[in-house]
Amino acid sequence: MKGGIYSRQKCEICGGTFKNDGKKSLYCPVHPNQKATSFVIYFQGVYRRFKDYDNAHQVLEGLRFKYREGTFDKRDYQKDNPLSFDHLSEQWLDFKQKTIKHKSFKNLSNYIARASRSFGNKNIKEIGYAQIEDFLWGQDVSDKTRANMKSALHDFWMWLRKRKVIRPHEVPEFPEVSFELGYRKVIDKETQENILGEIYRLTYQINPKIWLGIKWLCTYISIRPGEMASLKEENIDLGNGYLMFPQPKEKRMKVVPILEDDVAILRLFPVAIPSISFFRHMKGIQGVKEGESFGEKYFYKWWVKACKNLGIEGVDLYGGTRHSSARALRQYCSPEEIKRATMHSTNKAFERYFQIESDDLREIYSKTIAVKNTLKKSSDSKKANILIFKD
Secondary structure, eight states: OOOEEEOSOBOTTTOOBOEEOSSSOEEOSSOTTOBOSOEEEEETTEEEEESSHHHHHHHHHHHHHHHHHTOOOGGGGOTTOTTBHHHHHHHHHHHHHTTSOHHHHHHHHHHHHHHHHHHTTOBGGGOOHHHHHHHHHTSOSOHHHHHHHHHHHHHHHHHHHHTTSSOGGGSOOOOOOOOOOOOOOOOOHHHHHHHHHHHHHHHTTTOHHHHHHHHHHHHOTTOOHHHHHTOBGGGEETTTTEEEESSOTTSSOEEEEOOHHHHHHHHTSOOOOTTSBSSBOOTTOTTSOTTOBOOTTHHHHHHHHHHHHHTOOSOOHHIIIIIHHHHHGGGTSOHHHHHHHHTOSOHHHHHGGGOOOHHHHHHHHHHHHHHHHHHHHHHHHHTOOOOOOOO
């Protein structure tokens, strides 16, 4: 049989090694009255100490059972606890830091920090559906954030499986976390043009790229504000008329064709070093450094200022540019054409742009009038009898 119970003690009379009788104790073969009082077990790389024989025997038999059923893993018994949640999640974060954007990594770090307070050094194989469910619903966060936490933890366990840290059957089930995304307030094209005009008035003399970036967000609805701000000189193809974004949210190269008018505008700017940001600060604005890249929220700052000047409330940059322009296109393009323009990869995300609005409902309701009139004409022509039901 694999493994055994041993003792470092020796017989006090002859100095002989104690032998295991397989029942109750370790004793000296020459002097049977001499017995061990401390014990150790060795089993397939596992070393454990015990103060009594019965406990050592039970643990050894348990290890042998796990070995026979194929679930034995010596890492479960190592002192440094290599399968602890804290240890493995730290490795996962080190990997993620090299493969995702800073903002995404910051969110993952927050989720794992919360999970560590719940799971700590617990063996990863001892964390199941119930523990994950209790953790998720124990967080005072929105349903969307809870869903993001669940997605992060699921990704973590899948990473463990792919690296063969755990077996496929050791990946726990995950609870369903549903959520409903809110809808941004949108504006019509006239209002959008008024805001752009105000931004032009406020910024064009100090840095025309502020107005240009926001104008492009209204025009090229496949580009997000963060992506626009990150555009580099080398990612502008003037010859063919393209803007290129190597690391967008979709994790693939995004190539956006631009209009001839915008190509002409771009040619007005002097040629710059390819590696620097296209949207960078110029002299004239207090609190910013010349040549420094726009921050992710810089366009938003000027959008809000222009809206305030015009008395427009509750319209953020994303809703007032990308969303509003996509909605306005419904008068000219099919939903499938607009989906291609927004470059959405899923219908669920795209459908948020197209919830039924008042004008759509009015058009539907107007058809009920036509149906009502048709039924009335049919009834009059047949001189139908009217039946009155009484209680």
